Amino acid sequence: MNHSAVPSRVCTEVVAAWQSPGSLWSRLKAACEEDWKRYLANDFVRHIANGTLPSSTYRHFIEQDYLYCLHFCRAYALAASKSRTADELHRSLSRAVTILDGELALHRRLLTDWGLSADEIEALPESSANVAYTRYLLDIGASGDLLDLHVALSICVVGYAEVGAHLLGHERTRIEGNPYRSWIEQYGDPDFQALADSVRDHLDQVAEGRLTLHRFGELVRIYRQTLRLDIGFWDMAYREQV
Amino acid sequence: MNHSAVPSRVCTEVVAAWQSPGSLWSRLKAACEEDWKRYLANDFVRHIANGTLPSSTYRHFIEQDYLYCLHFCRAYALAASKSRTADELHRSLSRAVTILDGELALHRRLLTDWGLSADEIEALPESSANVAYTRYLLDIGASGDLLDLHVALSICVVGYAEVGAHLLGHERTRIEGNPYRSWIEQYGDPDFQALADSVRDHLDQVAEGRLTLHRFGELVRIYRQTLRLDIGFWDMAYREQV
Amino acid sequence: MNHSAVPSRVCTEVVAAWQSPGSLWSRLKAACEEDWKRYLANDFVRHIANGTLPSSTYRHFIEQDYLYCLHFCRAYALAASKSRTADELHRSLSRAVTILDGELALHRRLLTDWGLSADEIEALPESSANVAYTRYLLDIGASGDLLDLHVALSICVVGYAEVGAHLLGHERTRIEGNPYRSWIEQYGDPDFQALADSVRDHLDQVAEGRLTLHRFGELVRIYRQTLRLDIGFWDMAYREQV
Amino acid sequence: MNHSAVPSRVCTEVVAAWQSPGSLWSRLKAACEEDWKRYLANDFVRHIANGTLPSSTYRHFIEQDYLYCLHFCRAYALAASKSRTADELHRSLSRAVTILDGELALHRRLLTDWGLSADEIEALPESSANVAYTRYLLDIGASGDLLDLHVALSICVVGYAEVGAHLLGHERTRIEGNPYRSWIEQYGDPDFQALADSVRDHLDQVAEGRLTLHRFGELVRIYRQTLRLDIGFWDMAYREQV
Numbered sequence: 001m002n003h004s005a006v007p008s009r010v011c012t013e014v015v016a017a018w019q020s021p022g023s024l025w026s027r028l029k030a031a032c033e034e035d036w037k038r039y040l041a042n043d044f045v046r047h048i049a050n051g052t053l054p055s056s057t058y059r060h061f062i063e064q065d066y067l068y069c070l071h072f073c074r075a076y077a078l079a080a081s082k083s084r085t086a087d088e089l090h091r092s093l094s095r096a097v098t099i100l101d102g103e104l105a106l107h108r109r110l111l112t113d114w115g116l117s118a119d120e121i122e123a124l125p126e127s128s129a130n131v132a133y134t135r136y137l138l139d140i141g142a143s144g145d146l147l148d149l150h151v152a153l154s155i156c157v158v159g160y161a162e163v164g165a166h167l168l169g170h171e172r173t174r175i176e177g178n179p180y181r182s183w184i185e186q187y188g189d190p191d192f193q194a195l196a197d198s199v200r201d202h203l204d205q206v207a208e209g210r211l212t213l214h215r216f217g218e219l220v221r222i223y224r225q226t227l228r229l230d231i232g233f234w235d236m237a238y239r240e241q242v
Numbered sequence: 243m244n245h246s247a248v249p250s251r252v253c254t255e256v257v258a259a260w261q262s263p264g265s266l267w268s269r270l271k272a273a274c275e276e277d278w279k280r281y282l283a284n285d286f287v288r289h290i291a292n293g294t295l296p297s298s299t300y301r302h303f304i305e306q307d308y309l310y311c312l313h314f315c316r317a318y319a320l321a322a323s324k325s326r327t328a329d330e331l332h333r334s335l336s337r338a339v340t341i342l343d344g345e346l347a348l349h350r351r352l353l354t355d356w357g358l359s360a361d362e363i364e365a366l367p368e369s370s371a372n373v374a375y376t377r378y379l380l381d382i383g384a385s386g387d388l389l390d391l392h393v394a395l396s397i398c399v400v401g402y403a404e405v406g407a408h409l410l411g412h413e414r415t416r417i418e419g420n421p422y423r424s425w426i427e428q429y430g431d432p433d434f435q436a437l438a439d440s441v442r443d444h445l446d447q448v449a450e451g452r453l454t455l456h457r458f459g460e461l462v463r464i465y466r467q468t469l470r471l472d473i474g475f476w477d478m479a480y481r482e483q484v
Numbered sequence: 485m486n487h488s489a490v491p492s493r494v495c496t497e498v499v500a501a502w503q504s505p506g507s508l509w510s511r512l513k514a515a516c517e518e519d520w521k522r523y524l525a526n527d528f529v530r531h532i533a534n535g536t537l538p539s540s541t542y543r544h545f546i547e548q549d550y551l552y553c554l555h556f557c558r559a560y561a562l563a564a565s566k567s568r569t570a571d572e573l574h575r576s577l578s579r580a581v582t583i584l585d586g587e588l589a590l591h592r593r594l595l596t597d598w599g600l601s602a603d604e605i606e607a608l609p610e611s612s613a614n615v616a617y618t619r620y621l622l623d624i625g626a627s628g629d630l631l632d633l634h635v636a637l638s639i640c641v642v643g644y645a646e647v648g649a650h651l652l653g654h655e656r657t658r659i660e661g662n663p664y665r666s667w668i669e670q671y672g673d674p675d676f677q678a679l680a681d682s683v684r685d686h687l688d689q690v691a692e693g694r695l696t697l698h699r700f701g702e703l704v705r706i707y708r709q710t711l712r713l714d715i716g717f718w719d720m721a722y723r724e725q726v
Numbered sequence: 727m728n729h730s731a732v733p734s735r736v737c738t739e740v741v742a743a744w745q746s747p748g749s750l751w752s753r754l755k756a757a758c759e760e761d762w763k764r765y766l767a768n769d770f771v772r773h774i775a776n777g778t779l780p781s782s783t784y785r786h787f788i789e790q791d792y793l794y795c796l797h798f799c800r801a802y803a804l805a806a807s808k809s810r811t812a813d814e815l816h817r818s819l820s821r822a823v824t825i826l827d828g829e830l831a832l833h834r835r836l837l838t839d840w841g842l843s844a845d846e847i848e849a850l851p852e853s854s855a856n857v858a859y860t861r862y863l864l865d866i867g868a869s870g871d872l873l874d875l876h877v878a879l880s881i882c883v884v885g886y887a888e889v890g891a892h893l894l895g896h897e898r899t900r901i902e903g904n905p906y907r908s909w910i911e912q913y914g915d916p917d918f919q920a921l922a923d924s925v926r927d928h929l930d931q932v933a934e935g936r937l938t939l940h941r942f943g944e945l946v947r948i949y950r951q952t953l954r955l956d957i958g959f960w961d962m963a964y965r966e967q968v
Contacts, residue, residue: 070327093335132861145632208698212694229857324869373713381619381622385809386871565806592812622807
């Protein structure tokens, strides 16, 4: 491990991304190009795309994602509690409610269909990669400001939307007969793309008047770390780890 | 000031309240009887009841209550962020959304009718009594557990419901021609009473399996302090203080 | 109250202060000149200066300041918990320990000399102005970033140092035979001035690479609000309010 | 995975541990016997004991432990910020300072001896297992009360002391010529055992008047999860994972 090589390279990438045009999201993504490639190319997503993911793996993913959604919702509630205007409060609360009434409820129904009781759902063991990701989000919220937190929260929404669009547009993706067709279509769907657009826009709003190169560098670190934790989540799901 | 007399008297009251039957709310109230009397008998409420409150005072109250609602909503969001189950999350988020879409929006409309622009509403100066009350709530949430926070949050809802019921049932209350008739009826209304019932019930649920005399004593301190800060809020409004 | 006049005046002051040379502290002070004059000229400090403050008032101040120091120390601990480097951690922990072993211990000895038992000290009733100030600090820490928190924390240290220097250099200050001579000399002392210097310097360090006009405007709001809460603390002490 | 078998077995263990005599620590340990065995028997510790741990593995452990200590210190600062008495504040601040001036400084010296610059130390990549453990601690502090947090914090101190004592008393442990002799002796040392004693005692103090079977059950869940995250940390170190 050659530590000394790291800082200066990172620095050049960050400055270039900082000077690039576009939304904050696209500039953060530009600063983390290699991690982003790994994100798109992970095994879990590849096997979703061609429909070869074992059903036990998918079930493990849903179980962990159920727990993830709980804490993801808590993190949006934390964002609401850190808000200083009614608009900000409204925005974060709406997202929290959508996760709770949307994704969490959907997962819950699936788990119930698979035979899990309410108590068993509540007692699902949380994988280490899941703890790492969710508690990192909550800690960014506790230790940083609202912009730090929204950058960390954005990966899961916008990242999934970009994965969905990527899969739908990719020649190797199998749609017909793919047991995970609904998963691909859910995240590739125009509605989910619009949600991602609004999250990207909101990031620019929260960042307005706050960005300096120094702050951008901090946000890149948060973005990269979150991206890696998201890859870690998919790897954990793929390997059915607890 | 005779400090030495205080602790033992408090202690007897607390033990008696602890041993009394009924809901946690009613036992907390029983432990704070004198403060509770002061709460019901405050000048602001008395002048609301007979309709003699100056309109400038009412306006000051609404301006401060607008700011209060913002932070009250943040405190419910904090409760959501501290939740460990989907039910708890759901409960606190719903309350937060109700405050935001209900009371806050109502106040906002009133302030707009009175000629305040959006920027002026955002820039309303916050009175010290308001800062004390709202930030105390948020700090109880940060330093204590969910039960501590819900005890502190309950005063504003259940307290107002008990004031509303008290006023509606009181012979000295003037209804006809009272410019504050809608205020009295809003909090005395069966819907608001039902909300207060559900808050009281929820307190018992959160407390289930957690109460000891020691914990009850801590909750009494939080309940009493919150009650006093609520009285302080009414006094501030009555005196049109900033 | 002419709300509409406020924003633009504030804005001009803020821009002028933003463009002025000097440390962040001095620029924040420049943006809040009128509040700063009220801060220096408050009744409590004037009567300390000429030695006419009633001893009961001073005692009330010390009792409240004891409680203040507890929460002020908690706020530095919160700053430590939000730190991302060992240096930042070290800095905030040292301040917290100094408050606890220094001012808090001194106040405790004084209260004990005045006949209060440990239980009585623990049970001192906290004034509303005290709750407002301390919980505001803690909430700025919870809702904002480390810079927001350090701006809010700086008033109490640097403000007292500036009051101390002001009093020592003022012709109307009575030193000989003034029962509050040690109070004046403590805050005017070169050691306390050096502490204030280091707090001012630290503010510049934390702010490095983060300041924009927008951020500066936010910090001005925090600085002004904290200043007012500090004046409110002195007023509360002067009037022996609980 | 047979979910349905889990809850009732756990429950019996928890009730038995709850009814067992001894300190809170020993009762929590009794409720998590199997995890505890895995904790003592992990590969990292076994290879420390017989001196066969590769030096690169040890170096990886120290690098990660350096980062761990930073966040562990933050978690004690969080405990300080949640304290309601001077004694509690003092206790948590002292621990935080000890970690910072003790273990963190020691690790830093070691890393410097190994040729890392200050910037490289600051930029060490944090492993997922490390993120999981440290942010879990911080989240327990944010979402629960002081007792929850102190239970979670206790594992790292008391657990290491029990490992140290275990190794020193174990016939298979090699002391002479073991490159990790100082590691074993540090944690087996009477001073470290005394520190662990004081942490165990403190747990009983914080728990005083608060324990019910329900609360004990919650603490068992936190204790078990923390124990597993600590095992995960050792596994990560042993496998040199990032």
